[in-house]
Amino acid sequence: MKLTSKIGLGAVAAGIAVLVPLMTIAGWYPNRPLKVWNGPNTPGFDYVTFNSFTNVPEGNEQQFFDGKKWNTSPGGFQDPISVHVGDEIKLRTYVHNNADSSLNTVPDGKGGFKGIATNTKVKISLPTAVGTQMNAVSQISADNAQPGAIYDTTNFTSADGTPYRLSYVAGSAYADTHTRTAMPLSDSITTTGALIGENAPDGKVPGCFENDMYVIVKVKVEAAPLAIKKTVAFPSQSFVEQVQAKASDRLYFKVDFSNTGDTAVNGVAIADKLPSQFTVLPGTVKLYNANFPNGTALPDTALFTPGGVGVGDYAGKTNGYILYQVTVNSGTVGTLTNIACVRSTDIPYDTCDDAKVVTPQPPTPECLPGIPVGDARCTPVVPPVTPPTTPGTSSLPQTGMESGLAGILGLTGISASTYAYQKSKKAVSDALLAKGKK
Numbered sequence: 001m002k003l004t005s006k007i008g009l010g011a012v013a014a015g016i017a018v019l020v021p022l023m024t025i026a027g028w029y030p031n032r033p034l035k036v037w038n039g040p041n042t043p044g045f046d047y048v049t050f051n052s053f054t055n056v057p058e059g060n061e062q063q064f065f066d067g068k069k070w071n072t073s074p075g076g077f078q079d080p081i082s083v084h085v086g087d088e089i090k091l092r093t094y095v096h097n098n099a100d101s102s103l104n105t106v107p108d109g110k111g112g113f114k115g116i117a118t119n120t121k122v123k124i125s126l127p128t129a130v131g132t133q134m135n136a137v138s139q140i141s142a143d144n145a146q147p148g149a150i151y152d153t154t155n156f157t158s159a160d161g162t163p164y165r166l167s168y169v170a171g172s173a174y175a176d177t178h179t180r181t182a183m184p185l186s187d188s189i190t191t192t193g194a195l196i197g198e199n200a201p202d203g204k205v206p207g208c209f210e211n212d213m214y215v216i217v218k219v220k221v222e223a224a225p226l227a228i229k230k231t232v233a234f235p236s237q238s239f240v241e242q243v244q245a246k247a248s249d250r251l252y253f254k255v256d257f258s259n260t261g262d263t264a265v266n267g268v269a270i271a272d273k274l275p276s277q278f279t280v281l282p283g284t285v286k287l288y289n290a291n292f293p294n295g296t297a298l299p300d301t302a303l304f305t306p307g308g309v310g311v312g313d314y315a316g317k318t319n320g321y322i323l324y325q326v327t328v329n330s331g332t333v334g335t336l337t338n339i340a341c342v343r344s345t346d347i348p349y350d351t352c353d354d355a356k357v358v359t360p361q362p363p364t365p366e367c368l369p370g371i372p373v374g375d376a377r378c379t380p381v382v383p384p385v386t387p388p389t390t391p392g393t394s395s396l397p398q399t400g401m402e403s404g405l406a407g408i409l410g411l412t413g414i415s416a417s418t419y420a421y422q423k424s425k426k427a428v429s430d431a432l433l434a435k436g437k438k
Contacts, residue, residue, distance in 0.1 A: 027135070028062040028152040035098070044100030044207055048117045048145045051152075052098050064094040065138035065152035070218060080155035083221045085164050091154065093122050093138040093215040095196065099207030108144070115207035117142035122185075122215045123193035126166045130224040130347040132158040136166065141193065142205070156221075163224045163349040165261075172218035175201070178210060189217060224351055225261030225316075226268070228342040230254070232355040242356040247330040250281075253355065255340040257311070258319030267345030270322055271308030275336045277359075278326040280304070287311055289320030298322070308341070332359045 035045065037053045045052065051061035066077040070088040077092055103115025112118055120142040127134040134156050141149035158164055173185040177198050185201055186194040195203045198211050205211060231239035233252045245251060255272060259265050274280070285303055286295040289312070302309040303322065311320060336359065341352040367378035 028064070028150070030147055030150070032147055032150070034062070044103075045098045046100060046103065046114075048097055048099045048115065048142060048207065049147070050098065050117070050140045050142070050145055050150050051094065051096050053096070061094070061096055061098075062150075063152060064096075064140070065091070065136075065154050067091040067154050079153075080157050082157050082159045083164065084159050085162055085221055085223045087221040088169070089156075089166075089219050089221065091124060091136065091138070091217050091219060093124070093140070093152075094212070095120075095122065095140055095205065095215060096209065096212040097142075097205045097207045101206070101208035101210070104206045104208070112144070113206075117145055117203075117205040117207075119143040119203040120145075120196055120205045121193035121203065122189060122196055124168070124190050124217050126168060126190060126219060128165075128346065130163045130165045130226075130349055132161055132163055132349075134166065136219075139193065142203075163347075163351075164221050165224060167220045167222050169218040169220060173216070175213050175215050177213040185215065189215075222261075224347055224349060225259050225263075226265060226342050226344060226347055226351050227258050227260050228270075228340060228351050228353045229256040230338065230340045230353040230355040231256070232338070232357060240355075242358065244358045244360065245328050246359060247328050247332055249328045251278075251326050251328065251357065253324055253326060253338060255322040256319065257321065257342045259314040259316055262316040264313060264315045265344045265347055266313045267310065268312060268314055269308040269310050269343055270303060271306060271341050271350075272303045272322075273339040273341075274304050274326070275338060277329045277332040277336055278338070278357075279329055281325040281327065284323075284325040286323050287320060288323065289314075290318065295323070308343075328357070328359060333361050334359060 032049065032052055033045075034052050034054050035042070037056045042053075051064045054060045054062075063079070066079040067081050067089050068076040068078060069081075069083075070090045077090075081089060083089065097115070097117050097120075099115040099117075101115065104113055106114045108114045120140070123139040123141070125137040125139065127136065135153040136156065137151055137153050139149050139151050156164075156166065168187075168190045170187050171184075173187060173189045173194060175183045175185055175196050177183060179199050183201065185196065188194050194215075195201045196213065196215060197204045198206060198213070205213075231241060231254045232243050233239040233254070234243065234245075235250060235252065239252070239254050243251065253272075253274075255270055257268065257270060259268075280300060282300050283297065285298045285300055287298050288295045291312070298309055303324070309322075311322070314320070336357045337354050338357070339352055339354040341350040343350050365373040367373050367375070371377050
C-alpha cells in the first residue's frame with residue numbers, strides 16, 4: 001500500500017511525514033484488530049475496516065474525532081476543547097478505509113469489490129443535555145466493514161464554568177476528499193447519519209490512504225435555554241430588582257421563567273430561597289402560564305423547599321411565572337436577598353436570579369441634633385445649690401438708701417465710739433464727785 005494522502009493523515013514526501021497530532025485525548029471503541037504502520041509500503045488489511053492503523057505519523061487512527069474554534073486557518077484541532085457560550089466549533093472526523101488498495105478491483109461476488117466500503121456513513125451525535133463537561137460522538141459505519149461501526153469522542157469543557165448546550169448548524173456538513181473540496185453532505189449527519197464518498201456522497205469509499213477524507217460539521221455553544229428573572233414590588237407598583245421596605249410592609253415577589261430554545265424542556269421546577277425575615281401570606285403562591293392564564297394555586301411551602309415545585313413541561317419559546325406575597329417581619333434590618341432558581345429533568349443545572357429588599361436601620365433617638373441618647377453629652381446640667389444661711393444672721397436686701405446710711409455710718413464710726421467712751425467716763429466722774437460732796 002502506498003501512502004499518497006493529500007488531505008488525510010498528512011503529506012509525505014521522500015518518506016518524511018509532516019507531523020501534526022491527530023488527537024491527544026479521546027475515547028474510542030470498540031476494540032478491534034489493529035495494524036502498526038511502518039512506512040509507505042505497509043500492507044493494508046485484507047478486508048474493509050476503518051481507522052485501525054497505529055503508529056501513523058500523526059498519531060493513532062482510532063482517535064479520529066477532534067475540533068477547534070471555527071476558523072479557516074490550518075491546524076489547531078484538539079480534544080478536549082475549552083469553550084465559551086457563543087463559540088462556533090469546527091468538528092472534524094477523519095475517515096480512512098484500511099483495506100489494501102489491491103482489493104479495490106477484486107470482485108466480492110456480490111456486485112461490488114472487496115476493498116470498497118459500501119453505504120458508508122458518518123454520524124455526529126451531539127449531547128442533548130446542558131452541562132459544563134460533555135462528549136460528542138462521531139460514528140463511521142459501512143455495510144461491509146469489520147466491525148460494522150466504530151466510534152470516537154471529543155470532550156467539551158466550559159472555560160468559565162457556565163453550563164452550555166451544543167447545537168448543530170444546519171447546512172454546515174461537508175467532506176474534503178482527494179477529488180472534491182467542501183463536498184456538501186446531508187443534515188441527516190446528526191440523526192441517521194450522512195452518506196459519504198470519494199467522488200460523491202454515494203457511500204462508496206475505496207481502501208488506502210489516497211482515498212481518505214475529512215468530514216466537517218459546525219456546532220454552536222449556546223447558553224442553557226432555561227432563563228429566569230426575579231423581581232419584587234409593592235402593591236400597585238411596578239416590579240423591580242430592589243425596593244426599600246420596613247417591618248410589616250407587604251410585598252409581591254415574581255419569578256419569571258422561560259424556555260428560550262427551540263426544543264421542549266421537560267419537568268421544569270422552580271425553587272425559591274426566601275430569607276427567614278419574610279413571612280409568606282397563605283394562599284398567595286400561584287402559577288401563571290398558557291394553561292393557567294388566570295393563575296392556579298400552588299402549595300404554600302413547596303416553592304421554598306430545596307427541590308422546589310414542579311411547573312410542567314415547556315415547548316420552545318414558551319414561558320410562565322410564579323407570583324406570591326410576603327410581609328416583612330418585625331426587627332428586620334439590612335439587605336435581604338431572595339434567590340430563585342430553575343432547572344428541568346433534562347437540564348439538571350440551576351440557573352438563578354435574585355431580587356433585594358433593603359430594610360433601613362431605624363433612626364437613633366437624639367437628645368440634641370447629632371448627639372444620640374446615651375452619649376455622655378446628653379447628661380442634663382444641674383445648677384449648683386446655694387447652701388442655706390444661719391437664722392438671725394441674714395441681712396435684708398440693701399437698697400440705695402441703706403447703702404448710703406451704711407456709708408455714712410462707716411465714715412462716722414470712729415467719732416461715735418469716741419463720744420460713747422467720753423460719755424461713760426464723765427458719768428463715772430460725776431458719780432465720784434457726788435460721793436465726795438456728801
